[in-house]
Amino acid sequence: MTHDLTVRAPAKINLHLGVGRVRDDGFHPLDTVYQALSIYDDLSVGSAAEVRLSISVADYIDRAGVPDGEDNLVSRAVAAMARHHGRELPVDLVLDKSIPLAGGMAGGSADAAAALLAVDRWHDLRTSDDALLALAAGLGSDVPFSLVGGTARGVGRGEVVVPVEDTGAWWWVAVPSTEGLSTPTVYRHFDTMRPDAPEVPASAEPLLEALASGEPVRLARALHNDLQEPAIDLRPELGDLIVRGEAEGALRGIVSGSGPTVVFLCDSADGATATGRALAGAGHDVVLTATGPVAGVHVVS
Ligand SMILES: C[C@@](CO)(OP(=O)(O)O)[C@H](O)COP(=O)(O)OP(=O)(O)OC[C@H]1O[C@@H](n2ccc(N)nc2=O)[C@H](O)[C@@H]1O
């Protein structure tokens, strides 16, 4: 089958992830700064009599970990669009994944956002931006950011997203783990380790100031993730990886979101290549070099 439309969906990292005390609804209040990186899943669309989804993955992704059928966030996004418009939205979808799985890089959220955009364009639904953002928030806290992309501040449970100016071109090395970490598990571990967590999460302001300076060394110092401690407690080897990457020239290593992917900020493209090579040489089979910020989900063909 030929597919006439492809939507590209970027991975995200959190430059700042301030987490407050768990709310009554089970979510945590956040003050976060997201950045979209140049590691992408692609979602291609063609015609069909019903909703169909097929999935392929990069060689470093465990295909068995990606749910098929209606459990996939792509299918859930199509169903949400169909409910919103009050009609069936038949479509043939082919998902090609490169974003590490269950890695704290929001691959599933990116796919959900891509599906919203793809189905909107394919069926010429002209869904308003506000409706798309509301549908996205219903699918997951990270999904609205995947629509917006670039660099943006997220508050609430992360679903209220405001773009921030970011004129930098930042270079990153991402090192995924072979085994993913579940987001709810890491949040629960945060609750255990931080029973005294403040109601109001740590402010993203210092990070935003560092970002505005355009200086990689300042940004490196300002990176902050309240889920790093629980993630490292669950996976102590992540702490060793951070130390190693920093010894190999990275300005700073940090756990991405709820982990277990570790991302390293480097001073330049050459710096990222050198750190990436050194980590690959040290036995890390999968090392991805990326730049950010990049656009949110967008049509590429
Ligand atoms: C931690 C973060 C940081 O950006 O991303 P990942 O590292 O997973 O990519 C996000 O908060 C993940 O967002 P997302 O993966 O969309 O989470 P959701 O589907 O909305 O929620 C899954 C579960 O995570 C927990 N959760 C999520 C968001 C939040 N603010 N507080 C929470 O406690 C809840 O247990 C919830 O049931």
Ligand SMILES: Nc1ncnc2c1ncn2[C@@H]1O[C@H](COP(=O)(O)OP(=O)(O)O)[C@@H](O)[C@H]1O
């Ligand atoms: N399209 C999808 N891609 C990846 N995971 C998906 C998808 N749809 C549902 N999932 C489920 O969501 C979980 C978390 O996925 P992912 O977004 O990759 O990680 P994270 O939440 O750590 O950023 C997976 O383990 C999987 O069970």
